[in-house]
Amino acid sequence: MTATILVTCGHLQRHIGLYRDEIRAHGFDVNVPPLTGQQFGADDMANFLRDADVAIAGDDALGADVLEAGVSGRLRGLVRWGIGTDNVDKPTATRLGLPVFNTPGMFNHEVADLALGHLLNLSRHIHKMDRDVRQGKWTRFEGTSLNGKVSGIIGLGGIGREICRRVRAFGMQAIGCDVVTIPTSALEDVGATQVSFEDILDQADVIFLACALTAKNHHLLNATAFGRMKPGVLIINVARGPIIDETALIAALDSGRVAAAGLDVFEVEPLPAGSLLRCFDNCLFGTHSGSSTAEAIHRTNRASVDIALAMLGVKPDHLLSCNRIA
Incomplete structure (x- = not known):
């Protein structure tokens, strides 16, 4: 045969x-x-x-x-x-x-590029400006400067380290956490420092998810985690949807604790038509396309x-x- x-x-x-x-x-x-x-x-x-x-x-x-x-x-x-x-x-x-x-x-570089695309869009409201211009409007949105801000990267594998390298190019501080200790030489190469998960929550102005999904990190970003973050934090997920508790994220977006979210992945894919995430124009959505x-x-x-x-x-x-x- x-x-x-x-x-x-x-x-x-x-x-x-x-x-x-x-x-x-x-x-x-x-x-x-x-x-x-x-x-x-x-x-x-x-x-x-x-x-x-x-x-x-x-x-x-x-x-x-x-x-x-x-x-x-x-x-x-x-x-x-x-x-x-x-x-x-x-x-x-x-x-x-x-x-x-x-x-x-x-596709370490490709996923990291997409993550930075979300960051630039959300920090400067590019998707909103494009929408308004197409509708005949001329809206001047007030964005957020990146230079001097702190990026927290959850997952310091190949993708996470490439995100670190890119945010450093924008003048941001790169701190990251991982379940394993990353060699100092690998961190120095991308200008990053390894810290605890709690330090990420306390210090980061932008939080990137770039880790594998495991039984232990399911809903890692939950109501407790969102409550500990800086007010106005940006969340960008190019990893796996279930790492975020979407019900808790919706509440954090509604309260303003999370200023905006860039999501290439979701708990259920494709994103259900009835998802309340669709109500927020400060969210930018993808189609699980980091490698595409x-x-x-x-x-x-x-x-x-x-x-x-x-x-x-x-x-x-x-x-x-x-x-x-x-």
Whole structure:
């Protein structure tokens, strides 16, 4: 039976034509089921994985039942496109002996760029000016200077450190926190200082979220955290939606404790039509698109395909330099 690579990640699906002939030249088939939303649910993924030898997945449902269904069929390897792995039941994958790889470091610069885009828009009301000019108005909004302000970055991995580097270019102080101690040399390279989470809440004029979602940081920014922040703080989330308690954020926006929020991610995606966040014109929304540049997508597609091929025996030593998460 011919081995099959399943592709459910939308970014790779759109460009699969660049890789299909290469994959087939190695003697493998490619299955690209039609994707109408952002990701596939558990039932679809369980059915797809049973008939796949290796899968390249995105934000699809990859819980215990799904992985068990896959391994009960033909599945022998999984590639998680990108860096986020919160949708993968890693303990189950480990128990089943299912190797799972992701592709970290592919878009540190791109996500950091988007975070700074939110900062510049919110601090100078660019999105509001654009809206008013289009409506025939000439509104002069009073913005906020960035020079001398304090940026607090939650998560000092590759993306977080690139945010530090960028805010320093605007004359801001960069302080950050992380669950691990970052080497001094890495912090000095981007002009940042590592502090506690509580210090971020107390000192930051702008708070960026750039950390992975874990069970421990679900709703990290909750009512208590918002209550401790400086009045008028800006919140920018380019990480994962559930790190913020959106009910608490709505209350903080309503009270003015949070002056504005730039959100590329949400607790539920797409953002529900009835979300009260939509009521605030001091919020700037994205579509979970931090990685969405042509260059970043291409390099991540290439890396994902290379890992999948390696798991099927094409240059298997390549896996030694890849990031295995289970």
